[in-house]
Amino acid sequence: MANNLFKSNNPILNDKSISKSKTASHQQEHNFGITKADNEVTTIKGAVDKTLMLFGLLLVTTLFSYYFGNQMLMIGGAIGGLIAVIVAVVKPTTAPIVAPIYALLEGLFVGGISAVYAAAFDGIVLQAVTLTFGTLLAMLVLYRSGLIKVTQKFRAGVMMATGAIFFVYILSFIGSFVGFNIPYLHEGGTIGIGISVVIIAVAALNLLLDFDMFERAEQARAPKYMEWMCALGLLVTLVWLYIEFLRILAKLKSD
Numbered sequence: 001m002a003n004n005l006f007k008s009n010n011p012i013l014n015d016k017s018i019s020k021s022k023t024a025s026h027q028q029e030h031n032f033g034i035t036k037a038d039n040e041v042t043t044i045k046g047a048v049d050k051t052l053m054l055f056g057l058l059l060v061t062t063l064f065s066y067y068f069g070n071q072m073l074m075i076g077g078a079i080g081g082l083i084a085v086i087v088a089v090v091k092p093t094t095a096p097i098v099a100p101i102y103a104l105l106e107g108l109f110v111g112g113i114s115a116v117y118a119a120a121f122d123g124i125v126l127q128a129v130t131l132t133f134g135t136l137l138a139m140l141v142l143y144r145s146g147l148i149k150v151t152q153k154f155r156a157g158v159m160m161a162t163g164a165i166f167f168v169y170i171l172s173f174i175g176s177f178v179g180f181n182i183p184y185l186h187e188g189g190t191i192g193i194g195i196s197v198v199i200i201a202v203a204a205l206n207l208l209l210d211f212d213m214f215e216r217a218e219q220a221r222a223p224k225y226m227e228w229m230c231a232l233g234l235l236v237t238l239v240w241l242y243i244e245f246l247r248i249l250a251k252l253k254s255d
Contacts, residue, residue, distance in 0.1 A: 040223075040224055041218075041221040041222060041223065041224060042217040042218055042220075042221070042222040042223065042224060042226045042227050042230070043218050043227070044214050044215060044218050046224070046227040047214050047217070047218075047226075047227040047230040047231055048214070048231075049227075050099070050227045050228050050230070050231035051230075051231040051234050051235065053100070053231070054099055054100065054102075054103040054231050054232065054235050055103070055235065055238075057100055057103035057104050057107065058103040058104070058106060058107040058110065058235065058239075059107065060104070060107065061077070061103075061104050061105070061106075061107025061108050061111065062107040062108075062110045062111035062114070063111060064107075064108075064111060065077065065107060065108045065109075065110070065111025065112045065115070066111035066112070066114055066115045066118075067111075067115075069108060069111055069112045069115065070112070071112065073108045073112060074108060074109050074111075074112025074113060074116075075109075076105075076108065077105045077106060077107065077108025077109035077110075077112065078106075078109040080101075080105035080108075081102050081105040081106035081109060084098050084099075084101050084102035084105060085102055085232070085236060088102070088229065088232055092225065092226065092229050093223075093225055095225050095226070095228035095229045095232060096225050096228045098228075098232075099228040099229070099231060099232040099235075102232060102235075102236075103235060106235075106239055110239060110242070110243075113243065113246070114128075114246070117246050117249075117250060120250070121249065121250055121253045124246060124249050124250065124253065125246075127245075127249055128242055128245040128246045128249055129242070131245045131249075132238060132241050132242045132245055135200075135204050135207070135241060136207060136238065136241075138204075139204055139205075139207040139208055139211070140207075140211060142208070143207075143208050143211045143212070148208060150208050150209065150211075150212040154208075155209060158202065158205045158206060158208075158209060159209075161202045161205075162202055162206060165199055165202060168182060168185065172185055172186070186247075187251075188251040188252075188254050192251055193248060193251050193252065196244065196247055196248035196251060197248065199244050200241065200244045200245065200248060203237060203240050203241040203244055204241065206237045206240075207234070207237055207238075207241075210230070210233050210234040210237055213230055213233065214230050214234075217230055
């Protein structure tokens, strides 16, 4: 049962990082005969506070990039944010430093891409923001109500779908350099919009994995730095969801 507790399929909060933190914490308590105080372990409140802090940092650079940014800042933010996430996944103990860096860098990308869409479609940014936070609230209500249970099979299914989506995106990125386009992925029409709806649904389901990890990390008394990992995982999901809403709204407005 202890092993099952930390079998997470969240792209950021994976089995390896969570299990490693729990094992290290328990081993320290066993070796030295100590029990960590409440202020030294992960709590839901602490993870929520860290999430709000990261969102505040993201908002600062998003606004800057939206009004004063350029394409280089947008690309640099996207690449830098990706590197920050990889570092945090490989070495979760760096999360207290890396997570704020990710938020600042990703804000440059979010602000830049938002400006691009806003220039093409009036009001699209506000609509995407509203839909993103509306989805967040709706999924939180569903999670708290217990209408959707986050089981091992549920996690596996969401992760398989998430992995498939990112595999397609990687192929699309590579194809953009060699003249190959994946049909319908970036197109409007019934099929293109349908694909976007499916992707948004998968991104929304990832929010349930994030909420579940907040609770399981607290129950397992994971080390304090895991609050930053939980916050980072949720922020990554929210950014993904926001970008997907921009894309589907642009498709709808183009038709």
